[in-house]
Each structure stands twice: as C-alpha cells, then as structure tokens.
Amino acid sequence: MPEGHTLHRLAHDLGDAFAGRVVRVSSPQGRFATEAALLDGAVLEGAQAWGKHLFLDLGADRFVHVHLGLYGTFVLGATAVDDAVPAPVGQVRLRLVAARDDGGAAWADLRGATACELVTGAGVRAVADRLGPDPLRDDADPDRGWARIGRSRAPLAALLMDQTVLAGVGNVYRAEVLFRHRLDPYRPGESLRRRRYDELWADLVDLMHDGVRTGRIDTVRPEHTPEAMGREPRVDDHGGEVYVYRRDGLPCLVCGSPVRRAELAQRNLFWCGRCQRRHVPRGVQ
DNA sequence: CCGGAATGAAGAT
DNA sequence: TCTTCCTTCCGGA
Numbered sequence: 001m002p003e004g005h006t007l008h009r010l011a012h013d014l015g016d017a018f019a020g021r022v023v024r025v026s027s028p029q030g031r032f033a034t035e036a037a038l039l040d041g042a043v044l045e046g047a048q049a050w051g052k053h054l055f056l057d058l059g060a061d062r063f064v065h066v067h068l069g070l071y072g073t074f075v076l077g078a079t080a081v082d083d084a085v086p087a088p089v090g091q092v093r094l095r096l097v098a099a100r101d102d103g104g105a106a107w108a109d110l111r112g113a114t115a116c117e118l119v120t121g122a123g124v125r126a127v128a129d130r131l132g133p134d135p136l137r138d139d140a141d142p143d144r145g146w147a148r149i150g151r152s153r154a155p156l157a158a159l160l161m162d163q164t165v166l167a168g169v170g171n172v173y174r175a176e177v178l179f180r181h182r183l184d185p186y187r188p189g190e191s192l193r194r195r196r197y198d199e200l201w202a203d204l205v206d207l208m209h210d211g212v213r214t215g216r217i218d219t220v221r222p223e224h225t226p227e228a229m230g231r232e233p234r235v236d237d238h239g240g241e242v243y244v245y246r247r248d249g250l251p252c253l254v255c256g257s258p259v260r261r262a263e264l265a266q267r268n269l270f271w272c273g274r275c276q277r278r279h280v281p282r283g284v285q
Numbered sequence: 286c287c288g289g290a291a292t293g294a295a296g297a298t
Numbered sequence: 299t300c301t302t303c304c305t306t307c308c309g310g311a
Contacts, residue, residue: 067305111294163306170305171304268303
C-alpha cells in the first residue's frame with residue numbers, strides 16, 4: 001500500500017525495531033542475496049523516507065534503497081522469547097532480523113518491491129535531489145513545488161502525481177486533495193493562484209501526517225464520516241474513508257451525483273464532475 | 286507521448 | 299486463470 005505515508009511510517013517503525021542493533025540480513029528469495037551477505041551483521045544506523053523512497057542506513061556508506069512500486073510490501077513482526085522467527089512465505093526479497101530487549105526478536109520481510117538495491121550516500125542524494133518537496137518532511141520547501149505547478153500547463157492531476165513536483169503524493173491523495181478543494185483535475189497548474197496552492201500544500205501536510213499515524217488514508221471531513229452520515233463504512237482492502245478514490249459510479253458524499261472515472265497518464269483518476277466544476281479558462285465564456 | 290515491462294499476491298470469474 | 303493494484307522506468311514512434 002505505497003504512497004508517501006506508508007514509506008514514512010515504515011521508516012519510523014523500522015527505526016524503532018532495528019536502529020542501533022546488529023541486524024541479520026538475508027534474501028530468502030535470492031535476488032538480493034549477494035548484497036544481503038555483505039550487510040549481514042551490520043548495525044542499522046537509521047531509516048528514513050524521501051517521498052516514496054526508503055533508505056536503510058547500515059553504516060560504512062552503505063544504504064539499502066527500497067521502492068515498493070505498485071504493490072510491494074514491507075511487513076514487520078516480532079516473536080516472543082524462545083519463539084522461532086517464522087519461515088519466509090512467498091517471495092521474500094529481503095529479511096531483517098534483530099534481537100529485542102525483551103528477549104524475543106524483531107523481523108521484517110520485503111516483498112514485491114520494484115527497487116531493493118545497495119547504494120552509497122551519494123546514491124541516496126542522487127535520488128533525493130530529483131524529488132520535489134515532500135509534505136511529510138520537515139525540511140521540505142513548498143516553494144519548489146509552486147515553482148513547477150504555477151508555470152505548467154499540465155493538468156493538476158498529472159502534476160500532483162509527478163514526483164519531481166511533489167514527492168510522496170500518489171493516486172489516492174491526488175484524487176482526494178483535489179476533491180477537498182473542489183478543483184477540476186484537468187485544470188492547468190498555471191491557472192492556480194498561490195494562495196490556493198498554499199492551501200493544497202497545507203492540506204497534504206495534514207492528511208499525510210494522519211496517514212503516517214494511522215497507517216491508512218482517511219480524507220473525509222467529520223460531517224462525512226459513516227457515523228455522521230448514517231451510512232455503511234467503506235469496505236475494501238485499503239481501509240480508509242475517502243470521497244472519490246475507487247468510488248466511481250457511487251453517489252458523491254457531498255452532492256449525490258455519480259463519481260466519475262477516467263484514465264490519466266495510465267492511471268485511474270476519480271472525481272466528482274459537479275463538486276469539482278469544470279474549469280473555464282480566462283477569456284472563454 | 287505511448288505502450289510495455291517489472292515487481293507478488295489477492296480477489297474475481 | 300484472469301484482472302487489478304496507493305509506481306516508475308525505458309525504448310520506440
């Protein structure tokens with residue numbers, strides 16, 4: 001379930017479980033076996049995320065760069081004292097195991113990642129340098145995002161997904177933040193005013209921090225929760241309560257008109273054609 | 286700019 | 299068995 005909040009949450013949880021500890025590194029599946037052997041027994045210095053990229057610092061200028069792609073997962077677990085770490089199930093590209101203070105062990109299994117590679121600090125910087133500001137990072141500079149959006153004719157829905165514009169926003173957050181601000185997804189970036197961009201950015205900072213905390217994407221305002229509206233909670237594998245993401249054909253929670261779906265840059269885009277009224281360019285009736 | 290490929294697993298048919 | 303997915307990169311028009 002990989003948007004930026006997932007990776008920041010992982011960085012946090014992996015840090016909690018492994019930082020400062022000797023880590024057993026392996027690749028049960030074998031595709032990271034050579035690198036794993038080099039890293040086995042190192043102390044994990046820390047973990048951090050930039051957008052949808054995760055970096056594990058194993059000291060000596062060695063970092064594991066992970067990108068989950070569309071469907072990668074990094075699952076963490078712990079065993080009680082004297083219990084064995086579970087045998088790997090399926091395609092486990094990378095496994096980390098470390099002792100816990102309580103006598104048990106912490107473990108983490110990476111599957112399905114599009115990137116799992118050993119890089120240097122220079123490699124980390126190279127990735128970070130080509131990313132736009134990340135709403136989940138305290139050191140983010142939103143001006144850099146505005147510099148791209150405010151002068152682009154590309155649709156907002158495309159710009160928000162472009163990791164060189166803003167880092168960490170994925171298909172769910174883009175659809176939801178556009179809905180929350182009643183913005184037409186096809187509206188060109190350059191038609192936005194700075195004030196609106198600032199509101200968008202601030203909202204992403206809030207929503208994505210919520211996502212890190214809860215591990216799911218909830219974007220509905222208090223008046224649109226299932227309890228407030230007396231409706232059934234959303235049931236699907238993603239968990240969160242949302243306005244438009246994968247709700248095509250269902251009534252908009254605000255106006256009741258059917259949520260729409262279209263392809264944009266090979267991805268499904270969802271929006272409400274009524275709430276997110278078509279943007280009419282200046283000078284056109 | 287477009288299609289296709291590359292990562293795994295779950296859910297639908 | 300097929301389809302889908304919270305992504306990105308690459309190669310050929």
